[in-house]
Amino acid sequence: MLSKKTRYAIKALVIMGKNFGNEPMQISRIAAEEHIPKKFLEQILSDLRNAGLLYSKKGAGGGYKLIKDPKEIFLVQVLRITGGPIALLPCVSLNFYQRCEECIDEGTCGVRDVFVDVRNASLKILAETSIADVMERENRLKNNFIEVV
């Protein structure tokens, strides 16, 4: 399960994606719109900034905005920055690998072998899906809703 930190990070990036090309957005505005605790969001945006995804401007009229086009920011990057695990087993994680202490021989572990496949399936989607794709899905869902009603 993703941490709230990761979830909030993605949501914040999506909302900044909608604002791409415009002036920076203030933390408090993002926090209010997405119902995210402001102080917590501060930390998260700071991490995303240190990772090179965001530009920030201090002082009055300051805020955050995306450095890159939302088409070029992929979910897998976000998960890695915020430490959200993709793999379901530590011994299968590419970026947060840890040996399973109890394991006798990782190389011949059938359980691990299955969860490598699971990771690859998840990873494929997360590596192909950008912030812009998320925005597009949202639009599609909204339009479908109107059609149905």
Place this chain on the structure above:
Amino acid sequence: MLSKKTRYAIKALVIMGKNFGNEPMQISRIAAEEHIPKKFLEQILSDLRNAGLLYSKKGAGGGYKLIKDPKEIFLVQVLRITGGPIALLPCVSLNFYQRCEECIDEGTCGVRDVFVDVRNASLKILAETSIADVMERENRLKNNFIEVV
């Protein structure tokens, strides 16, 4: 990430799978072979038993064994018994659903939409893979190793 409980559960089922058709295995033996803390394993096997996967026998000469053929026990069942989440977001989980508190409209959430796909991809593998498949993968890995050496 799966809990150790879930990991231990799968490993215990695999080792009992190898023993399928024979006399019950004692907790202490499984614990020793798989390097799992005995008392913790006790709880886990008890859960698997209550869920109908294991037969148990008390007293001298007692122990645990599979009720069903390992071909008929699928990983998804084990995860659900031990509470291991498959979905990466609570609002996407089929069996452990919880609303994301901050979410304004689940129905048009683009993030959720992506993670439904991720869940489906993982679920497909876990619902198709049985304990017997895990055993088979293990054998295949061992044989490949011999060939390579």
Place this chain on the structure above:
DNA sequence: TATAATGTATATAGATTTAGTAGTCTTTGA
């Protein structure tokens, strides 16, 4: 240049979950 708005950094507290342990009871077979 004073002030208010804003981000930065660090520390810490509280809640929750996970992992593991202890102890006692019950059942079974020899």
Place this chain on the structure above:
DNA sequence: TCAAAGACTACTAAATCTATATACATTATA
């Protein structure tokens, strides 16, 4: 009757996650 084994309940320790608090730095603008 005794020892071996599982069943059940409660507890604790550790880790992690979420959130808040505090103090500080920077910037726009009046």
